[in-house]
Amino acid sequence: MEKIVSLCKRRGFIFQSSEIYGGLNGFWDYGPLGVELKKNLKDFWWRRNVRERDDMEGMDGSIIMNRAVWKASGHEETFSDPMVDCKKCNSRNRADQLPEKDGEKYCPSCGSRDLTEARDFNLMFKSHAGPLETEDNMVYLRPETAQAIFVNFRNVLDTTRQKLPFGIAQIGKAFRNEINPRNYIFRSREFEQMEIEYFCRPEDGMQLTDYWLEQRLAFYEDIGIPRSKIHINDIPDGDRAFYSKKTYDLEYEFPFGVSELEGIAYRTDYDLSKHIEHSGKPLDYYDEVTKERFIPHVVEPSAGTDRTALALICEAFDEETVTDEKGKSETRTVMRFHPRMAPIKCGIFPLLKNKPQLVDKAREIVASLRGFMNVFYDESGAIGRRYRRQDEAGTPFCVTVDFDTIGENGPEKEGTVTLRHRDSMQQERIAIADLKNYLLEKIS
Ligand code: GAP
DSSP, rough: OOHHHHHHHHTTEETTTGGGTTTTTTEEEEEHHHHHHHHHHHHHHHHIIIIOTTTTTEEOOSSSSOOHHHHHSSSHHHHEEEEEEETTOOOOGGGGGGGEEEEEEOOOOOOOOOOOEEEEEEEOOEEESSSOOOOEEEEOOOOOOOHHHHTTTHHHHHOOOOSSSEEEEEEEEOOOOOOOBBBTTTTEEEEEEEEEEEEEEEGGGHHHHHHHHHHHHHHHHHHTTOOGGEEEEOOOOOTTTTTTTTTEEEEEOOOOOOOEEEEEEEEETTTHHHHHHOOOOOOEEEEETTTTEOEEEEEEEEEHHHHHHHHHHHHEEEEEEETTTSSOOOEEEOOOOOOTTSSSEEEEEESSSEEEEEOOOOHHHHHHHHSSSOOEESSSSOOHHHHHHHHHHHHHHEEEEOOTTTTTOOOOTTTTTEEEEETTTEEEEEHHHHHHHHHHHHHH
16 A cells, blocks of 8 residues: 555645645545546446436535435434544544454554443534524535435436436535544545435335446446456345345455445335435325336445545556566556546657657647547657656556658658557557547547
8 A cells, every 4th residue: 555655646646635734634635647537437437327328317416405304314313433532542433443452442542441432423524504603504514425316306207207217326525524534545534426326116126236236346347447356245134224125335455455345235215215204295106107106215336436546546556577678677667547547548759859840740649639538748758768657647558759750761651650558568550540549449
């Protein structure tokens, strides 16, 4: 992890939030490369789950909602973790994450065993809407995006005329005042979720949970996380939420251990029923074919954007020893992102920066690609150095404009460039006229 964290800072993937003021525990900023990576991830999730499907609608709910939502969902009463205080150094820790020696838990900060009893700590951040800081105006920052979907079920149904089964998808920020944020961006206090609520007839819930498990595993493969690195944890009876008939946790082999990326939960009709009960509004469904009225059941694939971004970074990170033609060996750090996810798709270099014809041609190529993908122009330093910089950024392709390109060595190679592949470091000639389509095919 140390190497990964250092590369992420050095290359501008992830920075500590408010770093110049000492940071803020549990909060992170995405830099120029990180934001592109995360955007590619979210765009692809949206494409796969919303645009490419007839049975899915998208939405974007507000972060702050009526407090009644959180009373109805049960979050106000039960969305908590057990917390203990150390009586010696006053540090606070999650009771279920305390280290243990000889069967006794101790404080991870000072080692003392003098700890308070565990008590519940609600993880929702509180604020006030409006100028009065009264109990009546109290609001929460949402701890999950899902509830905005449930409370809009009727609105989406009425405005889209979907029929069961259909889903509503949403990507957005969520906030949890985690007692101990840890493992870099894995457990933070502000994060993003990519959630689907897939509504169905009660008898289809179990089978659709397995269907979504397959869909989600295929998604991870499509972004470059192989099935072999994902552990499927079929949560046993008794360990699931009481309303869930089936839950799969998808876990990834992070360098700090196998940990959860996503949960796929069959939540029955629990959420809609609760909102019907508390709001008195009809969130049920009338089946025009069978003439039945019932409360739909729901399957929820809920993924963390930041955790998936971290998995992409961990999966991509590689160091290899390369030896040049003169026999000199060096370590090459390369981020082997799937081209779909790579923050920069193509680096474009003129061989020499003081040759206007090379520079102009390279700039022309940049202009022709820019509307279609994120490209990076670089004219400084030796070509080998420029390739290495793009290897660290995870850029799958680099293009060099040289004297052949501008026809100085005869007409044969005029209008072609060197295309260099990040993973194999192989180079080939490609016509400029074919470049855009070649790259688009690889990154789409
Ligand atoms: N609506 C269901 C729900 O929110 P969850 O298992 O609490 O379920 C879903 O959260 C996903 O959100 C997790 O699998 C994880 O990827 C992500 N997530 C949850 N808490 C997080 C945190 N503190 N930091 C980063 N990601 C988190």
